Amino acid sequence: MAPPRVSAQDREASTAYALRREEATTLALTTDELDAARTAMAAVMAEPLFETLGPGEKRYLASSAAWVEVRAGRYEAAAGFYRDAVRMDPGDPDDWHRLSMVEDILGHHDASIDALLRILESWPELYNGMSAGHVLALVRHLPRESDKRLELMLTLFESNWKPGEEAASTLWYELALTLVEREERERAQHVVDNVFWPDPLIRMQADRRFDGLLATDPTLVGDRLDVLVEGLASMAADNPRNLYTEHERMDAMLAAGRSTEVVAIAEDIVARIDGEDPRRPVYHDGDDLNATLAILSTALRREGRLDEAEAALRRASGLPEAGEPNITQRLSLASWYNARMRPAEAIAMADGLGVMAEAPDKAWRDAVLLHAAIIEGRSDDAMRLLDRLRAVADGNEALLMRALLRIGDVDEAAALYVRRLQDPRLRGDALLLAQRSLEPTPLPGELETEQRMDAMLARPDVLAAIDAVGRVQDYPVW
Known part of the structure; x- marks a missing residue:
């Protein structure tokens, strides 16, 4: 049977509609004029010709409309469009990943993890493309007894997710702790053996729940860090155009105290990107130069080159x-300005984060503004900001505790710290804070807070609370 004939009028209408769709999606994906983009997308999706499109074309329009809402901070609307997109055409893993992220922001954690599990089931080869920040945030948000949470972690562990990266060691720590709490210590042992980054290892050594699963001698951390740095150096050599791998290597080297070498590596990367031919970029992911500059800033800070460290961080803050x-x-950078006793600059940098700022970013901003208020002697403003931090204390306990130390309330800070030690969810980070490791000399704006932190950790009630659940040791790592 011959296909039905299409009239010239219908072809013209279809072509005109295709042009309107292209204009609308270009606006949605590229412009900051979000109201205009939203109006254009709504118009093309409301036209009768929308129903004549194939599933992939419908999905693309819904996904583009969702991106407008994400950038506007309208996550409920974004989730609705992403749900429509995967219903119209479930064959795009990027939409499932974006849906997962938006569902997590909305607090729909089971729906978020279902979307990630759909990716792992349908596209197992894409497991390394999952956002590390999103996976770790989702694992923190889900209750520890969640079977879906355990399924996600086990699936990624068995896939050797992000080998050598800090995010993997952090996730394996969470997986090992979950297995320990479920009294599956034999499985936990295998996971513990695959943790190489210092912070997760130190958390486990400090925590009595892990006793018997790894040695408590601090030299274990240094030994595994040496293996990690060597492995990352090999990975970087095998992937010379992968900037992300270089970042992981430099972070590990910083932990090992090799800041002079990191400065040289980072400065070479910056020079090569600055001098590259845009048609032949040096790195596949050279648009992550902001992360290179942040690492360079940390290394320069440890070398005592403060003005250069600030310049690197300032440039990083201006990049996407x-x-x-x-x-x-x-x-x-705002925190840095406070540390150097320049609160006006801190306030200017912290204000106006934009609609993409999420709740943890806003809490961090309030902590920065509180610090600035204290430096400027605005005690009423500082207390108002402290009340805002108290209101969002769940998940921001470390920020709140530090804010309490800044205003000089060591008693309340100590009480909060003891509660963190007693809470199985928060214990690892609280124990990590108590360990003694290498630190740069505090800057002027941080000195008093650091002294109060030391005094808090030395209190008999705090020491007793630590001893009840863990131990404190000295670590030759940064």
């Missing part, structure tokens, strides 16, 4: 972060 407005380095 993973293609989005930069929040992490802006807040890091």
